[in-house]
Amino acid sequence: MSTAAVFTAPNLYVKKIPLRDMALDFVCRVFALVPFLALIFILGKIFQHGHSVITWEFLTATPANGMTEGGIFPCIFGTLSVTLLMIMMALPLGIGAAIYLTEYANQGKRVRIIRAAVNNLAGVPSIVFGLFGVGFFILFIGRNLDSVFKTGMLFGQPCMLWAAATLSVLVLPVIIVSTEEALNAVPQSHRAASLALGATKWQTIRNVVLPQARSGILTGAILAVSRGAGETAPILFTGCAYFLPHLPVANLFGTIPMINPFSQFMELSYHIFIMATQSVDAQRTLPIQYGTTFVLIALTFLFNLSAVLLRFHFRKSLGQVSLQ
Amino acid sequence: MSNTVQAQLTRQQSHLGERIIEKILLSAGVSSILIIALIFIFLFKEAVFFFTTASPMELIGKTVFDAWDEKYFFNMMWQPVTYEEPKYSLLPLICGSFLVSFPATLMAAVFGIGCAIYLSEIAGHKTREILKPTVELLAGIPSVVLGFVMLMIVATFFQDLFHTKFRLNAFVGAIGIAIGTLPIIITISEDALRAVPQELRNASYALGATKWQTIFGTTVPAAISGISAAIVLGFGRALGETMIVLMATGNAAIITGNIFSSVRTMTATIAAELGEVAVGEEHYYALFVVGAVLFTFTFILNLVAEMSLHKVRHKLRLA
Amino acid sequence: MGKWDKLDIMVDESHLLRPKPFSLSGAAMIQDEKVMTQAKIRAQELNLYYGTTHALKDVSLDIGEKSVTALIGPSGCGKSTFLRTLNRMNDLIPGVRITGDVAIDAVNIYDPKVNVVALRRMVGMVFQKSNPFPKSIFDNVAYGPRLHGLKDGKALQDIVEQSLQKSALWEEAKDRLHDSAMALSGGQQQRLCIARALAVNPEILLMDEPASALDPLSTGKIEELIHALKKDYTIVIVTHNMQQAARVSDYTAYFYLGSLVEYGATKKIFTNPDKRETEDYITGRFG
Numbered sequence: 001m002s003t004a005a006v007f008t009a010p011n012l013y014v015k016k017i018p019l020r021d022m023a024l025d026f027v028c029r030v031f032a033l034v035p036f037l038a039l040i041f042i043l044g045k046i047f048q049h050g051h052s053v054i055t056w057e058f059l060t061a062t063p064a065n066g067m068t069e070g071g072i073f074p075c076i077f078g079t080l081s082v083t084l085l086m087i088m089m090a091l092p093l094g095i096g097a098a099i100y101l102t103e104y105a106n107q108g109k110r111v112r113i114i115r116a117a118v119n120n121l122a123g124v125p126s127i128v129f130g131l132f133g134v135g136f137f138i139l140f141i142g143r144n145l146d147s148v149f150k151t152g153m154l155f156g157q158p159c160m161l162w163a164a165a166t167l168s169v170l171v172l173p174v175i176i177v178s179t180e181e182a183l184n185a186v187p188q189s190h191r192a193a194s195l196a197l198g199a200t201k202w203q204t205i206r207n208v209v210l211p212q213a214r215s216g217i218l219t220g221a222i223l224a225v226s227r228g229a230g231e232t233a234p235i236l237f238t239g240c241a242y243f244l245p246h247l248p249v250a251n252l253f254g255t256i257p258m259i260n261p262f263s264q265f266m267e268l269s270y271h272i273f274i275m276a277t278q279s280v281d282a283q284r285t286l287p288i289q290y291g292t293t294f295v296l297i298a299l300t301f302l303f304n305l306s307a308v309l310l311r312f313h314f315r316k317s318l319g320q321v322s323l324q
Numbered sequence: 325m326s327n328t329v330q331a332q333l334t335r336q337q338s339h340l341g342e343r344i345i346e347k348i349l350l351s352a353g354v355s356s357i358l359i360i361a362l363i364f365i366f367l368f369k370e371a372v373f374f375f376t377t378a379s380p381m382e383l384i385g386k387t388v389f390d391a392w393d394e395k396y397f398f399n400m401m402w403q404p405v406t407y408e409e410p411k412y413s414l415l416p417l418i419c420g421s422f423l424v425s426f427p428a429t430l431m432a433a434v435f436g437i438g439c440a441i442y443l444s445e446i447a448g449h450k451t452r453e454i455l456k457p458t459v460e461l462l463a464g465i466p467s468v469v470l471g472f473v474m475l476m477i478v479a480t481f482f483q484d485l486f487h488t489k490f491r492l493n494a495f496v497g498a499i500g501i502a503i504g505t506l507p508i509i510i511t512i513s514e515d516a517l518r519a520v521p522q523e524l525r526n527a528s529y530a531l532g533a534t535k536w537q538t539i540f541g542t543t544v545p546a547a548i549s550g551i552s553a554a555i556v557l558g559f560g561r562a563l564g565e566t567m568i569v570l571m572a573t574g575n576a577a578i579i580t581g582n583i584f585s586s587v588r589t590m591t592a593t594i595a596a597e598l599g600e601v602a603v604g605e606e607h608y609y610a611l612f613v614v615g616a617v618l619f620t621f622t623f624i625l626n627l628v629a630e631m632s633l634h635k636v637r638h639k640l641r642l643a
Numbered sequence: 644m645g646k647w648d649k650l651d652i653m654v655d656e657s658h659l660l661r662p663k664p665f666s667l668s669g670a671a672m673i674q675d676e677k678v679m680t681q682a683k684i685r686a687q688e689l690n691l692y693y694g695t696t697h698a699l700k701d702v703s704l705d706i707g708e709k710s711v712t713a714l715i716g717p718s719g720c721g722k723s724t725f726l727r728t729l730n731r732m733n734d735l736i737p738g739v740r741i742t743g744d745v746a747i748d749a750v751n752i753y754d755p756k757v758n759v760v761a762l763r764r765m766v767g768m769v770f771q772k773s774n775p776f777p778k779s780i781f782d783n784v785a786y787g788p789r790l791h792g793l794k795d796g797k798a799l800q801d802i803v804e805q806s807l808q809k810s811a812l813w814e815e816a817k818d819r820l821h822d823s824a825m826a827l828s829g830g831q832q833q834r835l836c837i838a839r840a841l842a843v844n845p846e847i848l849l850m851d852e853p854a855s856a857l858d859p860l861s862t863g864k865i866e867e868l869i870h871a872l873k874k875d876y877t878i879v880i881v882t883h884n885m886q887q888a889a890r891v892s893d894y895t896a897y898f899y900l901g902s903l904v905e906y907g908a909t910k911k912i913f914t915n916p917d918k919r920e921t922e923d924y925i926t927g928r929f930g
Binding site: 521524528529534 | 732840
């Protein structure tokens with residue numbers, strides 16, 4: 001059977017409406033709407049039920065009357081404190097690792113293993129981080145520090161320090177990946193020019209590469225903060241409490257107020273979780289549940305939005321379109 | 325001091341300084357490997373203590389005497405806190421985890437790959453600029469919020485719709501997890517699809533293929549390793565999800581195939597019970613065993629996905 | 644001419660229509676002893692714009708049946724762009740605008756009612772850099788027929804064998820039909836791409852610098868192939884290698900900066916061209 005016999009010359013005007021193509025096209029567009037709709041639904045519902053609760057008093061008062069009244073200020077304060085502590089720990093480590101991976105390491109097996117480890121870290125379940133926080137930070141490091149420094153039970157119990165440490169391990173991949181992307185975006189020619197002028201490698205990195213990578217690193221930091229503020233499982237057992245009579249602050253030298261990393265703290269996501277699942281009077285706390293969720297999502301959403309905008313702006317300004 | 329000597333000294337100093345900095349950065353670099361190793365060590369370190377008081381077989385089941393029926397039977401339950409003998413079978417927990425994760429990953433894969441195809445092959449530039457940030461914002465929603473919405477609103481909706489016996493069940497949890505897993509599947513699948521060189525599509529078009537014939541005949545098959553890696557990663561993410569299941573699946577540790585029944589996952593078990601054990605108890609160690617098993621699962625899944633993705637990323641860098 | 648910048652659905656809804664006759668005025672571009680009654684491909688005052696760039700300027704050209712026509716010219720002169728207008732592959736590039744006509748068998752292929760998919764079955768293309776699918780050799784060649792609905796195993800096998808024989812790859816491939824096409828050498832991959840294009844039984848074959856990425860031995864094989872194929876197919880080949888054009892083609896068209904400078908029998912173009920610019924290019928004074 002010759003090709004010609006099987007395939008007659010096509011009539012260029014043959015009516016051919018590929019119903020299949022149009023149907024697939026339609027289905028595909030519907031599928032593409034799903035993330036959009038999901039986002040709108042979640043944000044919308046929370047806004048709908050929560051916005052009426054948000055008053056200045058709500059944001060600045062402490063909870064009262066078994067969580068049925070009052071505000072959530074300690075939660076907001078606790079969330080911001082722990083994420084601040086977290087980013088102070090994670091940022092140097094993450095940026096350092098990223099600099100090493102992009103600028104110093106020979107692209108070979110070692111780098112592959114490190115990258116595999118970073119990606120694996122990104123996929124570790126959050127509760128496993130919680131277990132790690134308890135088993136490693138609190139029980140191992142904490143108790144050993146206590147015995148070395150004879151500080152009783154200062155280090156060896158759940159507190160903001162260890163919660164922040166656990167969170168920083170969790171967000172490390174976020175910082176490393178963003179920073180790497182930012183560093184890679186700096187043109188190689190700039191490094192070459194700096195070295196040709198007699199600068200050392202580190203001088204080049206510090207004075208030429210890092211300043212240019214600033215916005216990318218900032219994006220990574222914002223994303224990490226947003227992630228850290230939203231995670232609950234890692235801090236369930238490493239420092240959170242449902243109700244504390246005082247804020248996690250201490251007075252340094254008796255006069256300067258600062259965050260006390262050795263105290264426990266209240267936190268937004270933890271608060272939502274406990275209220276939603278273990279509230280004594282679920283009906284009466286419902287508005288506060290929604291209000292707290294509203295605040296948490298407003299916080300994370302704002303962080304994320306600014307990171308997304310920053311990243312797109314920074315990609316555009318470098319004239320770089322992400323892939324093709 | 326002469327100028328040359330001074331210059332030499334400065335050079336030596338900076339050389340030493342450079343070396344120190346490099347070593348510092350190197351240690352930062354290997355920190356991730358160190359952390360993974362530490363997680364392994366400390367999980368398993370606590371988990372092995374479980375076997376000082378219980379046999380490994382107990383992780384599957386225990387032969388107990390049922391006072392009611394007056395006979396022995398093989399009990400496969402997770403019941404660490406009971407006035408009878410504590411039971412530590414992992415089977416109900418593993419069953420719960422998979423009963424929630426499989427449907428979740430399936431849903432997320434279907435919608436996610438469809439969305440990825442849209443973003444990569446069909447969407448115009450402006451649409452991409454709206455949809456991609458939307459996906460990233462969806463990824464940024466904390467899982468406790470997803471769990472909260474599932475618990476408060478969606479669960480009731482489905483109970484009214486399907487008249488299920490349990491308001492909080494595996495199905496509701498699966499939906500919540502699917503929403504949470506969607507972004508990662510979309511992002512990685514889209515990267516894989518965009519990595520397919522345009523020449524392959526051109527070859528297909530030049531042979532007279534329609535757009536969808538090209539997508540299913542050439543583009544998707546060429547990107548299949550990346551897409552399957554996305555699904556594997558999504559599954560790992562679904563398995564590791566804690567807050568959504570804790571709030572929305574009902575927490576009944578039973579072995580069942582009914583997606584509308586309440587279940588308990590490995591993650592929820594740890595989260596729910598770790599606060600109530602004392603360090604050193606058998607129960608405490610049992611929870612670390614659960615954690616170790618969970619971590620092993622996700623570690624393997626992540627490793628498999630990483631190997632596939634290495635190929636995709638390699639192509640992307642060369643493209 | 645409609646929107647060319649985005650092609651969401653590739654196939655137009657079309658309905659039966661009689662081919663539109665077109666005028667022969669102003670199109671007699673062939674200066675040759677051989678008389679052509681009707682050109683297989685006729686371009687008339689074809690203009691193409693990439694956004695604001697005017698890439699093809701008033702190109703009018705007749706290409707005869709079962710012959711080899713070479714398009715030559717320096718880089719960026721528009722020869723590949725013109726080639727792509729013949730099977731409407733430029734439609735895939737966003738921002739492209741076309742005025743003028745291209746007619747194949749007296750049918751204007753830019754008529755909105757034309758079925759582009761059917762057009763591309765009739766006009767096959769081989770690309771500069773071979774682009775076999777990451778599938779088996781068999782599946783590569785069978786891809787086209789399968790697209791158009793052919794499912795019968797025996798028929799597919801026959802088509803694959805014939806196509807591979809026509810592209811002189813059968814002997815080397817017949818024992819490895821189900822091995823990956825990516826394992827073939829560069830020259831073999833290009834012959835595979837030719838077989839793949841032939842499998843849908845086109846009438847016209849467009850080749851965009853098919854041998855430029857190959858070693859001399861493979862190039863020679865491809866050129867032999869073109870000689871053999873011109874008995875059955877109308878071939879248009881873009882090449883930057885003038886010796887190749889002289890060896891392989893019956894007619895040659897010289898493009899420069901988007902315009903068609905001269906077109907005629909290869910013998911004439913290379914020995915006694917009419918235009919000074921053509922002579923300058925041929926003799927290597929530039930380009």
